[in-house]
Amino acid sequence: MEDDAELFYRQLPKVELHAHLNGSVSVATMERLIARKPHLNIDHSMTAILKGQRRTLDECFQVFKVIHQLIDTEEDLLMVTKSVIREFAEDGVRYLELRSTPRADSKTGLTKRRYVESIIEAIRQCKEENVDTEVRFLVAVDRRNGAEVAMETVKLAEDYMLASDGLVVGVDLSGDPNVGHGKDFLPALQKARNCGLKLALHMSEVPSQKEESELLLTLPPDRIGHGTFLHPEVGGSQSLVDRVREKNIPLELCLTSNVKGQTVGSYQKHHFPYWYQLGHPCVLCTDDKGVFSTSLSMEYQLAAATFGLSREAVWTLSQQAIGCSFATDAVRQQLQQRWALLLPEVFPTSSCLHREPTALQTCGQGL
């Protein structure tokens, strides 16, 4: 049975802007994939980090390798993408930006083009089936694959931006932050920007990326993923913070992912309050809801409980995420109207001043 808080956070209309497709696969879908490929001898402990468990970031990247073995055909991709979209919709996500790295597989005949087309097809099918969430797609550049592949990926993104009725809206830079250097990707990212693709870049996910972040900020990105080590208290710098603030670049913040991947020591030590108190646009996201065993509702609930946000503040946080999306103005307007219509459903009484129990009362007034 759902308690009052769980119901509130699920009913809260939400925007998800940082979700890696293959990291977002649920246990139920994993079961179907594992049953399809018993010869791989993969079990659940290899595809998800359960409650209370932690891994190094390195180990997290091993998990993705295992998942990739399970998802290597067009059929898998179609099934997985549709399930992930449905699950986000069931969790109250009304606008979703999925991102994924195109992969080819010579054994199954999967090509990068068919990879992207399978995801676009899944988004279209969900729309036809009236799944209640608006979905867009960001094509991901994996930093491990180097500059040349990055350029090819951007070309792919450009082609599908023009051929997907507006479903492909941008490019992501992700992958193991300890591998490669951002400077190698500047030409590809610049090209993406010039052809009208939005840029959502992982930045300063680990402490060693200060110089890289300075370089990437010259583009500048339209959104920043994680930004864990941007601020001076954790080895970043005031000038990095100032630049992010001047350009008002929203941050995609993924609490559970950072705690389970051990780039942040605990929920209390997360950088959310640092930016939130500055009034900087912060968007709560899941990153990899399957791998990190979470949901966007849970992330909002955790943030509220940890940092003492009132339900009214939580509502404002979710509503402000609309403005950080890569949707067109028309879609943003529709979403704003949707939020307005849902307000009385989410706040049937005057409960909006309710505060979550373990308040870190220093925040909550930032936005």
Ligand code: 6MZ
């Ligand atoms: C950086 C991450 C990530 O693309 O196969 N990915 N990159 N930091 C993270 N923090 C934990 N989580 C996921 O989804 C899986 C891929 O997304 C990126 C990695 O490149 C990973 O292989 P797709 O759908």
